[in-house]
Amino acid sequence: MGSENEIPILDFNRNIRLKLEEGGEGWKEMSKKVRQAFESHSCFLIRCDDITNDLHDEFFTSMKSLFDLPEETKKKFCSPRPYRGYTAKSCVIPYAESFGIDNDRNPDTAQQDFINLMWPQGNPTLSAALSSYSSKTRELSSLILKMVVEAFELPQHYKLDIGELNSYNDARMTKYLTSEETKGSNIGLVPHTDKGTISFICDNGVQGLQLLSKTGNWVDINIPPNGFVVVVGDILQAWSNGRLEAATHRVVAKDEERFVFVFFAVPREGLIIKGPSELVDNENYPKRYRPFNYDEYVNYHHSIGSQEAPMEKFAGI
Numbered sequence: 001m002g003s004e005n006e007i008p009i010l011d012f013n014r015n016i017r018l019k020l021e022e023g024g025e026g027w028k029e030m031s032k033k034v035r036q037a038f039e040s041h042s043c044f045l046i047r048c049d050d051i052t053n054d055l056h057d058e059f060f061t062s063m064k065s066l067f068d069l070p071e072e073t074k075k076k077f078c079s080p081r082p083y084r085g086y087t088a089k090s091c092v093i094p095y096a097e098s099f100g101i102d103n104d105r106n107p108d109t110a111q112q113d114f115i116n117l118m119w120p121q122g123n124p125t126l127s128a129a130l131s132s133y134s135s136k137t138r139e140l141s142s143l144i145l146k147m148v149v150e151a152f153e154l155p156q157h158y159k160l161d162i163g164e165l166n167s168y169n170d171a172r173m174t175k176y177l178t179s180e181e182t183k184g185s186n187i188g189l190v191p192h193t194d195k196g197t198i199s200f201i202c203d204n205g206v207q208g209l210q211l212l213s214k215t216g217n218w219v220d221i222n223i224p225p226n227g228f229v230v231v232v233g234d235i236l237q238a239w240s241n242g243r244l245e246a247a248t249h250r251v252v253a254k255d256e257e258r259f260v261f262v263f264f265a266v267p268r269e270g271l272i273i274k275g276p277s278e279l280v281d282n283e284n285y286p287k288r289y290r291p292f293n294y295d296e297y298v299n300y301h302h303s304i305g306s307q308e309a310p311m312e313k314f315a316g317i
Ligand SMILES: O=C(O)CCC(=O)C(=O)O
Pocket: 172, 174, 189, 194, 201, 203, 208, 209, 249, 251, 260, 262
């Protein structure tokens, strides 16, 4: 599927999705493409015309107004949980500010509470756009994970498993400093893998995301305005017994301000991650990870900071 510099692009526009009948030929065909792209690149680009140009522009314009709020207002958004709340220029993201919204119970309520905290008088434009982006990515994440089960020819009951790996979602909005503001450093976000199941990323058109290719080169990712890049996270790597590898990615600083929305599909709290025995094959794919508790992995990840191959150190056999 193309060279390492060519990130595969899959079309999930409405007319295509309408024809995807679960278990049908078109569905199987698309499932194969999803698996191939995850195997070859650990990610792929998605085109999805539910994200119209107007919605894209409204979202990123209103996101800018969020970061333009006074520092003391932004700081009101705090959370005792790792990676959530408002962070500015932290050691993991030294050249960015970011809001991590914990959506685990009821995503719409969590997002609404967040908007009301920032704007007691409300911000209907950002509220509606955030809700549209989140519901679209939520729908796509369950579709794509079901396709992973299909493409590995796993028994259908694993779709329930996948539901558990995809039960919560965390939304993140980030603003990166420009290369002038980072004063010489060209890194906006250090190389890392995402600790959830899969993540969807989209930006305001200022390209800065790079993927570490299988041959060790940094490859630019140009996210289509009407779509996302979807990347494999640590949990899908562990669940698939390493057949799908988490995407190592980083962000480089650019001359213009970069705004980003990320949707992390994550397991429910306390889930024990234990992949299908069908994906273990003693000759070619011996068992790579012990079963582990998702929360313990998140706490471990948080305690060590951003390091290479945290999953291998935590649960590798
Ligand atoms: O800014 C981006 O393009 C990627 C953000 C990211 O990797 C993350 O928040 O985990």
